[in-house]
Amino acid sequence: MSQHASITLHQAADSSAPGCDLVRQWLRGHNWAVNPGFMQKLQQPEHEAKPLVLLAMADDRVVGGLFAETQLSWLRISIMAVSPESRSQGIGAALLAETERLAIKRGCKHAYVDTMEYQAPRFYQAHGFKIVGQIPDWDSHGHQKLYLSKRLHMETGNA
Template identity: 50%
Template sequence: MNAASQPAYSIECSQARQSPEHDQICAWLRDYNWQSNQSFMDLATHDPQFESPLLLVAKQQGQVVGGLIADQRLTWLRISIMAVDPQYRRRGIGRQLLTEAERWAKQHACRYLYVDTMQYQSPEFYQLAGFQIVGELPDWDSHGHTKFFLMKTI
């Protein structure tokens, strides 16, 4: 097909997440996923255990001093947030939270842990805990900082 016989397409720009077009695009991908990976899609739609949240809270004398927020999906535990009160950092709380998350993950048949973190958020902390860098995006924040993707087989 030469350039003269190619149909002309128009591209429309919108920031709407609720529209018939948005729904149609999602349906096309969902249909493709059903055809390509039916066993995964069956689990995703019918298994109440497909995704489970995890919240770990570290307290000292009733006061919250740190926490970890994660989600289990099948055999993966994705850590989305871990933070420790600045006054309590470097006392092993983060390490304890990570250890407890790994223990919980093993109890719930997870085989992997996953986290993404910024260059200034101490990826070395996760590496010391046995995580391996499996990817990175340079200049993720447009200010020169790299985002790291790390995983650990448990």
Template identity: 45%
Template sequence: MIVRPVNSIKVTAEVRASELEAILTWLRDFNYQQNGEFMESLDRGQELPLFLSARDVHDEVIGGLQGSFLHQWLRIDVMAVLSNYRSMGVGCLLVTEAERMAVDRGCRSSYVDTMSYQAPDFYRRLGYREVGCLPNWDSHGHDKHFFMKDLS
């Protein structure tokens, strides 16, 4: 392979499918070299999906949680409660059950991200600690907060 000086390299938004595949292969090869055990676990499909629903006395869905388990982590992707049932403990029940299931599967930690107008205080009350924040993430003045919790 010929390596050219940086000042002779052109950057373009035009990428062919075969070029994209090559780029992804380079990244995947690097990741395997640096963390092969983790990459192999992804190939083996060790990530397990999680879906929970909360239902009222009429068996109507009033809340839900979507996430996954991977290695020793619970990831919460979506947690939402029907507006009439907010602040009544439904979200707490959903997250607590997800955490219980995570511990049963050997998970030691949980993580979630949420917007400043969504539920940062909710997760703080459940014992999550903020580990990062992207200010003005949506370019409309709202921050994205990242939380984690030790489950052990």
């Protein structure tokens, strides 16, 4: 491996430091050069990421929620939780099913989520998700982060 004698490395406080915009510009330039169709599509307002947030309510109180976003043909689930006293009553399944239905309505064909091995991988697998990747010891305490995805299916029959 060769080294350039005049290179020095500097740690910046965050990605707003001088020079960081130039690095982002180089990456965007590369992406435009090798995948212009995708980059053009991302520039169109109708292809911006759109939030998809559902709350499950019982007696005027929140008992669960799912936070996601849709972009292009993908649904990305970022957070889903159900109150401890309301678990195992189908609330999570209802949240997921409605989120998938709304995502399909928005044109999504796929969904993905990441979860820790002690959180909900079995839940997602029971709902058709497959593990597509993992990072061992992600939390530095021996637990894996799992990445799961699913092909969303359009419902058949009358709407």
